[in-house]
Amino acid sequence: MNFNKIYALGLRHIYLISNSFPRIIDLIYWPTVQIFLWGFISKFFTLSSDYYSNAVGIILTAAILYDFLFRVSISFNMMFLEEIWSRNFTNLFIAPIKISEIITSLTLTAILRALIGLIPAAILAIPLFGVSVFKLGIPLLFLLLPLYLFGVTLGLLVTSGLLRFGPSFENIAWASLFFLAPLGCIYYPIEILPDSLQIIAKGLPLVHIFEEMRNILLNNVVNYFDIIKSISISIVYFVLGVIIFYSSYLGAKKRGTLINMGE
Amino acid sequence: MFIQVKNLSKVFKKNLAVDKINFQIEKNKTVGLLGPNGCGKTTSIGMLLGLIKPSEGEIIIDNKNLKSLKRDDILARINFCSPYIELPKKLTVKQNLEVYGRLYGVKNLNERIIEISEDLDIKNFFERKTGELSSGQKNRVSLAKSLINKPEILFLDEPTASLDPDIGDFVRGYIQEYRSKHQVTILLASHNMNEVERLCDSVIMMKKGKIIDRGTCKEIIKKHGRNNLEETFLKLARGKDELQ
Numbered sequence: 141m142n143f144n145k146i147y148a149l150g151l152r153h154i155y156l157i158s159n160s161f162p163r164i165i166d167l168i169y170w171p172t173v174q175i176f177l178w179g180f181i182s183k184f185f186t187l188s189s190d191y192y193s194n195a196v197g198i199i200l201t202a203a204i205l206y207d208f209l210f211r212v213s214i215s216f217n218m219m220f221l222e223e224i225w226s227r228n229f230t231n232l233f234i235a236p237i238k239i240s241e242i243i244t245s246l247t248l249t250a251i252l253r254a255l256i257g258l259i260p261a262a263i264l265a266i267p268l269f270g271v272s273v274f275k276l277g278i279p280l281l282f283l284l285l286p287l288y289l290f291g292v293t294l295g296l297l298v299t300s301g302l303l304r305f306g307p308s309f310e311n312i313a314w315a316s317l318f319f320l321a322p323l324g325c326i327y328y329p330i331e332i333l334p335d336s337l338q339i340i341a342k343g344l345p346l347v348h349i350f351e352e353m354r355n356i357l358l359n360n361v362v363n364y365f366d367i368i369k370s371i372s373i374s375i376v377y378f379v380l381g382v383i384i385f386y387s388s389y390l391g392a393k394k395r396g397t398l399i400n401m402g403e
Numbered sequence: 404m405f406i407q408v409k410n411l412s413k414v415f416k417k418n419l420a421v422d423k424i425n426f427q428i429e430k431n432k433t434v435g436l437l438g439p440n441g442c443g444k445t446t447s448i449g450m451l452l453g454l455i456k457p458s459e460g461e462i463i464i465d466n467k468n469l470k471s472l473k474r475d476d477i478l479a480r481i482n483f484c485s486p487y488i489e490l491p492k493k494l495t496v497k498q499n500l501e502v503y504g505r506l507y508g509v510k511n512l513n514e515r516i517i518e519i520s521e522d523l524d525i526k527n528f529f530e531r532k533t534g535e536l537s538s539g540q541k542n543r544v545s546l547a548k549s550l551i552n553k554p555e556i557l558f559l560d561e562p563t564a565s566l567d568p569d570i571g572d573f574v575r576g577y578i579q580e581y582r583s584k585h586q587v588t589i590l591l592a593s594h595n596m597n598e599v600e601r602l603c604d605s606v607i608m609m610k611k612g613k614i615i616d617r618g619t620c621k622e623i624i625k626k627h628g629r630n631n632l633e634e635t636f637l638k639l640a641r642g643k644d645e646l647q
Contacts, residue, residue: 156493160493
């Protein structure tokens with residue numbers, strides 16, 4: 141892999157963001173709105189019931205982590221869609237870059253975009269609601285890693301769909317995370333789900349990540365087994381995502397869709 | 404021969420887009436690829452660019468089969484310009500050339516960007532976003548991108564479509580000049596017969612996925628008893644399929 145080419149692919153998106161102030165605002169706006177929304181909802185729960193005494197911290201931390209996953213995945217999809225919308229797709233695929241370099245660049249740039257949005261929101265939550273996601277300490281990084289991998293995987297699956305079905309697959313890009321959210325047990329324990337859905341949910345890394353987040357916040361204990369499990373499951377999905385992306389690329393070459401992909 | 408296409412076919416579902424075409428292009432020659440809309444020109448260029456997988460046949464470039472070549476190795480020696488694809492609209496002209504220069508691994512990139520932008524007279528809108536440019540300006544920027552790596556093989560798909568006569572003439576003149584100064588093999592798909600006569604050493608005529616004629620412009624015009632390439636094109640496009 142050539143890191144100059146990976147940098148060049150990323151540079152295209154860095155220029156895109158830095159050239160447009162509204163884009164920067166857009167990146168920050170949605171995570172902030174999410175934090176405000178969940179902050180006030182959980183504050184209401186706290187005021188209404190003793191049972192939810194820890195609700196603000198747990199729900200808001202969950203919202204921040206979920207938003208990180210969401211931003212990574214959407215950023216990955218958005219960068220790919222930008223190439224389609226700007227009709228630059230063919231130029232990109234005739235440039236001397238490996239598919240692995242495209243994936244690496246999208247993966248690295250996605251975290252940059254996600255962090256631009258999330259860091260201000262996470263910092264805002266400290267004075268507004270007295271909740272700091274940074275209180276999770278070093279284990280926060282272990283929770284972010286599988287979320288990042290899974291976010292990229294979802295991005296890979298959606299972009300594979302774009303390669304396979306064309307721009308009409310765009311709506312799926314937006315819907316993909318909302319579909320997984322209920323099974324991810326982001327705001328509630330897995331026991332809330334019916335037994336049959338619990339089996340499916342356990343196959344996703346999200347359940348293990350958010351269960352562990354609640355465990356750390358409520359019990360102040362880190363269960364490294366759960367963290368390793370979530371990272372391992374995320375890696376499996378990531379590898380599958382890469383395989384599916386490659387097969388979609390080869391399929392697109394067969395169908396000839398790379399040459400006329402556009403709006 | 405620098406480029407050899409042997410029995411190349413492409414079938415999309417049940418639609419035969421390209422039907423066992425054979426042609427060769429000598430190094431540093433410009434060949435026109437002509438034919439009515441839907442005759443298989445773009446599909447053929449797509450296969451040569453490695454964007455479309457052929458159903459059958461071989462593409463040999465510089466004595467190496469395209470299948471056996473590493474994607475990034477061969478693509479570093481090629482480039483493509485078409486008004487139907489664009490550069491990112493929100494990036495400035497300079498930013499686009501920088502990004503593509505890096506992707507093509509161009510050495511002394513800043514010097515190359517200055518050189519190509521002076522040649523194509525795009526320096527005065529260097530800092531403007533590409534999406535804000537006129538068609539003629541966009542077209543020159545797109546051409547600059549396609550020459551940024553000094554390609555050995557250049558595919559041009561209707562490079563002067565939708566340009567006014569003045570800018571069209573400038574672009575054609577620039578391609579002529581560039582070709583005389585650099586070692587470049589060009590495959591030009593165009594519907595502008597004057598452009599083809601001016602730029603091409605020989606032409607390949609396609610219809611319904613097949614090559615129906617080939618030769619120098621003069622040879623083809625003479626063979627079909629017409630006065631110019633436009634009339635010859637109309638005869639071939641409207642008439643019964645002719646054998647090669």
